[in-house]
Every structure is written in structure tokens, then in C-alpha cells.
């Protein structure tokens with residue numbers, strides 16, 4: 001089963017066995033700020049201009 005990235009704004013799937021889709025999401029300082037910065041195409045958080 002796919003698991004969503006633990007970042008609240010990120011719509012990507014987390015890497016297998018991990019909480020986040022990328023180090024960017026894991027290291028983000030303030031998840032409530034919006035963008036996760038994962039850089040994945042199709043990520044909901046990155047669509048916001």
C-alpha cells in the first residue's frame with residue numbers, strides 16, 4: 001500500500017519504510033507554512049503560486 005508523505009501539505013507518496021517522500025519534507029522547519037519543497041512534479045504543495 002502507498003503511504004502518504006507525513007508533511008501536511010505534501011500530496012506525494014512517502015518512500016517505502018519512511019515517513020516522508022524526500023529529505024526536503026523531512027527537514028522542513030515549519031510544515032504549516034505550506035510548501036514542502038520536495039520538488040516532485042504533481043505535488044499539491046508546489047502548485048500554489
Ligand SMILES: [Zn+2]
Nearest residue numbers: 010036038043
Ligand atoms: Zn511534496
Ligand SMILES: [Zn+2]
Nearest residue numbers: 005010021025
Ligand atoms: Zn513530501
